[in-house]
Amino acid sequence: MKACSSRLLSIMALAVGAAAHVSIADAADDWDQDWTVVTMARDGSWGAGVDRHLAAANAAAIRECRAVSGGGSDCGADLAAIRDGWIVGLHCDDYRILVTGRDLKDVEVTALNREIDLQQIYAPDLPACRRVLTIDARGAVTTAGPRLSGRH
Numbered sequence: 001m002k003a004c005s006s007r008l009l010s011i012m013a014l015a016v017g018a019a020a021h022v023s024i025a026d027a028a029d030d031w032d033q034d035w036t037v038v039t040m041a042r043d044g045s046w047g048a049g050v051d052r053h054l055a056a057a058n059a060a061a062i063r064e065c066r067a068v069s070g071g072g073s074d075c076g077a078d079l080a081a082i083r084d085g086w087i088v089g090l091h092c093d094d095y096r097i098l099v100t101g102r103d104l105k106d107v108e109v110t111a112l113n114r115e116i117d118l119q120q121i122y123a124p125d126l127p128a129c130r131r132v133l134t135i136d137a138r139g140a141v142t143t144a145g146p147r148l149s150g151r152h
Helices: 002-020 054-069 104-122
Strands: 035-040 046-051 079-083 086-092 095-101 130-135 141-144
Touching: 035 054, 035 086, 035 095, 035 130, 046 054, 046 130, 054 079, 079 086, 079 095, 086 104, 095 104
Parallel strands: none
Antiparallel strands: 035 046, 035 079, 086 095, 086 130, 130 141
């Protein structure tokens, strides 16, 4: 019985992790850096959290996103996390793209490629994506669009 429930918990943990689409850059050399986490809801609401503990940064990002989302949202369903790196977030109608990396130019190219893939493979009628935020390697928001896309 105990082995069965332990397996079930492991499967549930994997499913939750897969559903969250968390992208975490390699942080082996950055153990003394704070985590920066961004979450973006389907309506374009977003939140960012910075903390030395990943769980605390996740919680702060979700809390900030929910505060501006105006009610029930999917804040936390899509997360990006990194230590000492960049995060770029795009909002594309009902879709969002969050990309992390060490170099801003690489992150921007990856975000553009994801936008192209999204339009070519999944959503051919997708309107142009807009950059909602850019967070630098120190965890500071350097580019920010409105916290809310205006759609509810």
